[in-house]
Amino acid sequence: MKESVETYMASKVDLTEGMILSYRVHVSSNVVLVNHFFPTKQVQEAFTAKLKPVREQIVSMGAKVEFHDGEVWGFKVAGDVTLDMLMNGMQTE
Numbered sequence: 567m568k569e570s571v572e573t574y575m576a577s578k579v580d581l582t583e584g585m586i587l588s589y590r591v592h593v594s595s596n597v598v599l600v601n602h603f604f605p606t607k608q609v610q611e612a613f614t615a616k617l618k619p620v621r622e623q624i625v626s627m628g629a630k631v632e633f634h635d636g637e638v639w640g641f642k643v644a645g646d647v648t649l650d651m652l653m654n655g656m657q658t659e
Contacts, residue, residue, distance in 0.1 A: 571624055572598065583616060584609040610635065 572590065580588040580602075587603040604610035614633075625631055 571627075571629065575600070579617065579620065583613040585613060
């Protein structure tokens with residue numbers, strides 16, 4: 567399930583509807599941290615509303631979905647990870 571959901575999200579959802587950056591971190595074999603970045607709160611809210619049916623389908627398959635939103639001026643992934651690496655699909659495995 568994890569691979570099919572990730573493939574769908576990467577091909578149909580990432581960098582759509584005004585999203586300016588998307589990346590995934592495989593925290594463990596069954597946990598993926600997905601980060602989507604938007605230029606404004608309004609763009610993020612429109613994306614969230616449009617994606618609601620997809621999110622509900624993923625949850626119905628047994629996945630847990632949590633939202634954390636806010637400004638990212640203090641966001642840091644790791645000292646040696648650059649924005650270019652994230653934007654170009656850096657692999658973590």
